[in-house]
Amino acid sequence: MHIEYDQENDTAYVSLVARIADGAAVRQVTVEAPGGEADLSLDFDASGHLLGIEVIGARAALPAELLGRDEPRG
8 A cells, every 4th residue: 555645735645556557447436535524536447446545635534644744633
């Protein structure tokens, strides 16, 4: 698992596999995180395997230590 965080846009991508080839994510399902402060876009391959998760509103949805931040959320 690998997490990339874009602080400027407050988005994070959680890769669940070592490498996602171009075009491998053929289906995306978007869900609202509990509390409504973030959206999650789940990326699936053609076989239905979950490849990764894009988190829009990452500061509200993920612990600060996962984002490389030391300050508390909120």
